[in-house]
Amino acid sequence: DAGVIQSPRHEVTEMGQEVTLRCKPISGHNSLFWYRQTMMRGLELLIYFNNNVPIDDSGMPEDRFSAKMPNASFSTLKIQPSEPRDSAVYFCASSSGTLLNEQYFGPGTRLTVT
Amino acid sequence: RKEVEQDPGPFNVPEGATVAFNCTYSNSASQSFFWYRQDCRKEPKLLMSVYSSGNEDGRFTAQLNRASQYISLLIRDSKLSDSATYLCVVDRNTGKLIFGQGTTLQVKP
Numbered sequence: 001d002a003g004v005i006q007s008p009r010h011e012v013t014e015m016g017q018e019v020t021l022r023c024k025p026i027s028g029h030n031s032l033f034w035y036r037q038t039m040m041r042g043l044e045l046l047i048y049f050n051n052n053v054p055i056d057d058s059g060m061p062e063d064r065f066s067a068k069m070p071n072a073s074f075s076t077l078k079i080q081p082s083e084p085r086d087s088a089v090y091f092c093a094s095s096s097g098t099l100l101n102e103q104y105f106g107p108g109t110r111l112t113v114t
Numbered sequence: 115r116k117e118v119e120q121d122p123g124p125f126n127v128p129e130g131a132t133v134a135f136n137c138t139y140s141n142s143a144s145q146s147f148f149w150y151r152q153d154c155r156k157e158p159k160l161l162m163s164v165y166s167s168g169n170e171d172g173r174f175t176a177q178l179n180r181a182s183q184y185i186s187l188l189i190r191d192s193k194l195s196d197s198a199t200y201l202c203v204v205d206r207n208t209g210k211l212i213f214g215q216g217t218t219l220q221v222k223p
Binding site for chain 2: 031044048095105108
């Protein structure tokens with residue numbers, strides 16, 4: 001079975017550029033989570049969706065970050081404009097309604113902003 | 115103060131050793147507890163849930179002490195393949211998992 005799919009796996013961009021990260025959750029899962037991981041702050045939840053609706057976006061650092069889930073099989077996390085402090089690994093995870101707490105993570109996107 | 119606190123380690127142990135990690139959480143409303151494992155440059159993966167009565171999965175034993183608000187993970191007969199970072203995770207049944215910073219384990223031959 002396919003797990004959570006993320007693209008790109010690595011992204012290097014210059015400060016000020018727009019960055020779009022993509023995620024395809026596991027088929028049948030109705031909750032999707034975006035996380036950011038850095039050495040300093042660990043793993044932080046940015047936003048999560050349930051049935052394509054954003055439920056909690058309190059972790060989104062600022063207005064430069066936005067996330068969408070137009071359908072059950074696709075989500076994007078956009079950073080515009082990007083800054084060097086956005087450099088991190090961004091993980092997408094999904095879970096099913098019956099086991100809300102068991103989250104399955106994608107391989108992550110390693111973002112470097114220079 | 116972080117909501118979930120762990121000793122970052124690293125814990126360096128020889129193969130075959132028994133090692134234990136503890137984790138404390140500050141929010142008494144926390145309802146569900148987990149240990150996730152993360153290998154270097156990989157994604158976190160669920161290792162085991164932690165139940166009030168304690169639970170065991172092979173060489174791994176997890177314990178929960180609600181009164182003292184701590185969770186433990188015991189690994190017996192350590193293998194080289196156990197080398198990883200172990201993340202303590204709590205949930206207030208809101209769907210929002212709170213991750214600790216992780217404890218790094220290095221098992222040496």
